[in-house]
Amino acid sequence: MKNEEDRSAWQLDQNSATAYEDYLVGRFFRRWAERLLTHADVAPGDRILDAGCGTGIVARTAASRLGRASKVVGVDINDGMLAEARRQDADQTVAWEKGALEELPFEDRTFDVALSQQVLQFVADRAKALAELHRVLAPGGRLVLASLRDLAFNPSYGVLATTLERHAGKAAGDMMRSPFSGPDADTLREELKAQGFSGVSVQHDILDVRFPSPSEYLRQEAASSPLAEPLAELHGDSLEALIADLEPALAAFTDDHGVTFPMETHFVAANR
Ligand SMILES: C[S@@+](CC[C@H](N)C(=O)[O-])C[C@H]1O[C@@H](n2cnc3c(N)ncnc32)[C@H](O)[C@@H]1O
Incomplete structure (x- = not known):
């Protein structure tokens, strides 16, 4: 995992998909992919x-757990993310496809297990996406998804968002809040039932997360997201002011080794 701190030249990475893989996958998405797959109880032979x-951490982890006996497909709308996914999958264990959840490029009843980690909160038409996931699952198939709980359960990100808003504008604050603005568990339950899913079960999952310092917490999150652009425009004094504001704001999450906090998500499982 990349891990350099240099506040005098606080360069954001050129490619946010690579930064996402280097930083956020290492800090939490990889461990969450493992837990999601265990929760989904995937088995060799499953079409996933x-x-x-x-960048494909769930698909790649599934392929490495299950071997060639399982067909694993990853689909995403973002070319940059797919390019990084292909780069990480040198052995071509996964079939990578471009497509939107609202219009999945697959035949009916193609998969036994559909997994979706931290995506639903970004999807424009959630009802359509859930209907599509139902359509591409085979009878007896299951959907297991993860969606972050709101900022009340992930308060250090609320601190990041508020500080960003103060220094980089409302859009930057809203962007940092967006991963935590997905549906709550009861809403998801109803939306899944409305699309024909049954046996919906919700589990809260809590992961311990650590970043090396408050400024690296901000830098790595920003570099891995659409925040890279607005923040790349902050230089010198503005950047120093942002970090000077952030450090005391994150004091409750900071120890002698950096910033640490519990991060909370919903795992939601449902039968087709
Ligand atoms: C926070 S990332 C999660 C990526 C991956 N599941 C993981 O665990 O690392 C959200 C992903 O959802 C994708 N996405 C957002 N809306 C989408 C849509 N409507 N259809 C397909 N992919 C979408 C984005 O391109 C992005 O790669």
Whole structure:
């Protein structure tokens, strides 16, 4: 995992998909992919879809657990994320496809298990996406998804968002809040039932996360997201002011080794 701190030249990475893989996958998405797959109880022979695969950590982990006996497909709308996914999958263990959840490029009843980690909160038409996931699952198939709980359960990100808003504008604050603005568990339950899913079960999952310092917490999150652009425009004094504001704001999450906090998500499982 990349891990350099240099506040005098606080360069954001050129490619946010590579930064996402280097930073956020290492800090939490990889461990969460493992837990999601265990929760989904995937088995060799299962045909698996990773919906909104990003750089592909869920699909790649599934393929390495299950071997060639399982067909694993990752689908995403973002070319940059798919390029990084292909780069990480040198042995071509996964089939990577471009497509939107709302219009999945697969035949009916193609998969036994559909997995989707931290995607639903970004999807424009959630009802359509859930209907599509239902359509591509085979009878007896199951959907297991992860969606972050709101900022009340992930308060250090609320601190990041508020500080960003103060220094880089409302859009930057809203962007940092967006991963935590997905549906709550009861809403998801109803939306899944409305699309024909049954046996919906919700589990809260809590992961311990650590970043080396408050400024690295901000830098790595920003570099891995659409925040890279607005923040790349902050220089010198503005950047120093942002970090000077952030450090005391994050004091409750900071120890002698950096910033640490519990991060909370919902795992939601449902039968087709
Ligand atoms: C936070 S990332 C999660 C990526 C991956 N699932 C992981 O666990 O690392 C969200 C991903 O959802 C994708 N995404 C957002 N809306 C989508 C849509 N409507 N259809 C397909 N992918 C979408 C984005 O391109 C991005 O790669």
